[in-house]
Amino acid sequence: MTKRIESLKVIDNKPLKKDFFIIELESSRKLPEMKPGQFVQARIDGSQETFLRRPLSIHDVDFVRNTFRLLVQVVGKGTESFSKLNKGDSLNLIYPLGNSFTLPTKGARTLLVGGGCGIAPLLYLGRYLKSQGIIPDILLGFRNRDRILEYNDYEAVGNVFLTTEDGSAGEKGFVTSHSLLGKASYDKVFCCGPEMMMKAIAGWCRKNNTDCEVSLENLMGCGIGVCLCCVVDTVKGHLCTCTDGPVFNIKELKW
Amino acid sequence: MTKRIESLKVIDNKPLKKDFFIIELESSRKLPEMKPGQFVQARIDGSQETFLRRPLSIHDVDFVRNTFRLLVQVVGKGTESFSKLNKGDSLNLIYPLGNSFTLPTKGARTLLVGGGCGIAPLLYLGRYLKSQGIIPDILLGFRNRDRILEYNDYEAVGNVFLTTEDGSAGEKGFVTSHSLLGKASYDKVFCCGPEMMMKAIAGWCRKNNTDCEVSLENLMGCGIGVCLCCVVDTVKGHLCTCTDGPVFNIKELKW
């Protein structure tokens, strides 16, 4: 999979609830192969707002229109400057980066679990699974109803279940307490979200002997495996989130 | 004269020829007293493009509409970022700063000489002189016809004469070689432009025993007289361009 550096055209930048937004980008060249779970390193050309690039997951790809989307939450100055991009502006990316989710065998009962901006990579993953004939359950957790993102897109690729911490929508509690986890059993779980959530899901999977992959969010200096800043402590020693990950099987992690 | 720090609203940003543009700013408060020759220290709020503020002369003030204008040439990243401001954006200023031109007595034969973006402060000066019943001669020098700024505004306040270095408009040569200087004599000359031009005019004034004030452009750290970075070597020692100037009588300078 060849990586490239490219300035892509912003063809849409849609604010969602609260601090979230979805940027759609168009390439003037044919899009490279991109897999679910991969990410980009983004920076506004010439911008001094941040020094380093910012890693963002590939949210969804449309190879027909030659575009793809990023789902981003404003948490600091980098993401804030991205949120202000207008149609026609450009965003410079190094992409596609990282490994990808390991796709389950046909007929595998599959669960996707996401929280906050961690739901970003799950849409492209769900779409891919669906194209392989797997309709996953998708369990999304949010703080409260005001923080629920528009999940219609997710409903098109799987069966969506919701939790909110305060019960203002879906079931009350954390994703791990959702009744689904009591009832159903899965061959494969994919999870992306706050570390606490991923650890809880990892725990549940261990207990239930379920294969589980998580997508980690570490601080990144380069995104291409040279700065060695993004390490995660695994059973094989320090591995790079940007090249050995961001997707790790929980068997590899010391959680 | 009280200085203030304020974010002003950009109500117009008009590109002129080549790298020049005129920004019009509106204050939400009553404008302070501002005198010809004074300047502002500008920065885009929150911008990381430049570290320090950038000094810009007050080009023209409209106390009725509570607005004023800056005439700016793009020479680097600060001025470039200003050129990209849109209507409705804001520009943060510390202003008004510096001393001002010493206004001549009624009936004084007055010449204003400007070159490049040094013509900026001369419009407000001319307007002021006119309000005092003095119609100045205004001698403007440019590299070539492509670099001539729109000078209609200047024609409204004085008699405009032009030179271009290549003779593509007005008289050919530098301002000092304009035939006007051979014919007319003046009681007071005000000059702002490239240092070489100001030195030449200062030389002419010395020879003709004409009182002359120049507006200097030094690098500024603060603009309010505390960093002592903007000094000019005068007969009284090092003086600050930002507080003792930017306007100096050539008698004070060691030119």
Added chain:
Amino acid sequence: MVKLGFSIGDLQFKNPVIAASGTFGYGSEFDDFLDVSRLGGIVVKGTTLEPREGNPYPRMAETASGMLNAVGLQNKGIDYFEKNIYPRLSEYNTNVIVNINGSCIDDYVALAERINKLDDIPAIELNISCPNVKMGGMVFGINPVSAREVIKAVRRVCIKKLIVKLSPNVTSIVEFAHISEEEGADSISLINTLLGMSVDVRSMKPSLSTITGGLSGPAIKPVALRMVWQVANAVNIPVIGIGGIMNSDDAIEFILAGASAIQVGTASFIDPQASVKILEGIENYLIAKGFSDIRDITGFLNCSK
């Protein structure tokens, strides 16, 4: 109301925000922008015995997130200060500190003696760290022997609180902190500027008339913070953190690292109100975190894994 005060010996400061020398003039330049008396203190422009013209122009260059200066202690000398500036300063209801500079030890001693007589100046900041003068300044501050000598000599005469301002251009900042403490300094302030340089590739000339100059601003904050943390862990006198502090988060980084107070320098060029905004921001931070006294977070950095 949260408590913001700190003290150097028996000298009380109402809050930990102090304006840094050479960046705040004599205070009055800021009267239009803020109430100078709200600050914990102001350190006035570096002062010498005789008037000084400083270095030739150009004296400044912008750098990435910082600036270089080569002012070279331009000031009108202690006589002028005493006669024309000091009387005005007495009107501020805050601690006014004089930053003193010399070409030799006698200069420093003579200045300290002059300041002894000025009732409204409760402290001096001994600048042995100015990189922009050929004689004195940093030359003292980067040599342990001469640093000790000048501090000792000044301490012998100085009846005011003595703050020693350290140069960061050394291998071991802790060594100079120890020397300061041993020789009786009441407080240590750091850092002064890092020695830097910049070149104009168009003209192929140095950007500064002096070739090298002092680097200040956010660029130096990580170095300043590291040194403040090292020094705060090494001495028992109050440490004043300086270097690239632009907002209250920056200030709090220094306080968590062990600084009892901070100085605001270059930030005042970009926003003349930076110092009071930092003060307000510190107060808000303490309230939000549920602390009632700034001393509860001084040196509170949690270094456990």
Added chain:
Amino acid sequence: MVKLGFSIGDLQFKNPVIAASGTFGYGSEFDDFLDVSRLGGIVVKGTTLEPREGNPYPRMAETASGMLNAVGLQNKGIDYFEKNIYPRLSEYNTNVIVNINGSCIDDYVALAERINKLDDIPAIELNISCPNVKMGGMVFGINPVSAREVIKAVRRVCIKKLIVKLSPNVTSIVEFAHISEEEGADSISLINTLLGMSVDVRSMKPSLSTITGGLSGPAIKPVALRMVWQVANAVNIPVIGIGGIMNSDDAIEFILAGASAIQVGTASFIDPQASVKILEGIENYLIAKGFSDIRDITGFLNCSK
């Protein structure tokens, strides 16, 4: 065609743009972005005798125009390098330099002896300046006695060109440059990172697991440039300038100040093509200024008033 080459002794470099250690992996990570063989050289990741895991996460923090890192020389050790990486490196048509690191002098000597046997490695860069390891690294580089010892010991065995990489965290960089030259270094590269620190005010914790780390990026450029200028004026061996070089103007500043070559570090994180863009920019500058050989502008800084 302008001439861009320079040499360290009889070792020719086709141009003065070299990728800095720890920021360019082993070259292959950049194959998708540029033709690595176009560069004057690449310095591969800091290598030690034994494999090293480096420091715990977090190892990085962004700062104003820079970053702090606390990687701590994570690498798979010289055996792995020799067996798995070296064979691939030989395919690049450029000078591949190994950056060597040890906890004691014997480590450095043993590494130098191992590299002696690798025909396609024409030079080593002796890193006595890594701030992120408890033993060795910067500890050698900030003490003149141990710096001399390690350089002497390595020089005795090393049959390759020996480049000594200096730490900027010292009072007198010139002292260490002299020591390097006296002990037979063929070239000096500088600077390594400045020791810095950053605090997360929300969690009240240090941003790095190691509390302090190495500062790189444009923030340090003025300090790096000053030191390169001082060193270039003090020694007669080629100096390689490093620190905050993001574009060709930055590189030219170092060359005008006396650097025979430059290394591109952190810039490659932001733009993996930075090194070749810098190379092209230098060429264009020379053409625009009418020079036909880069050596015509090396140390050409015009310091007359």
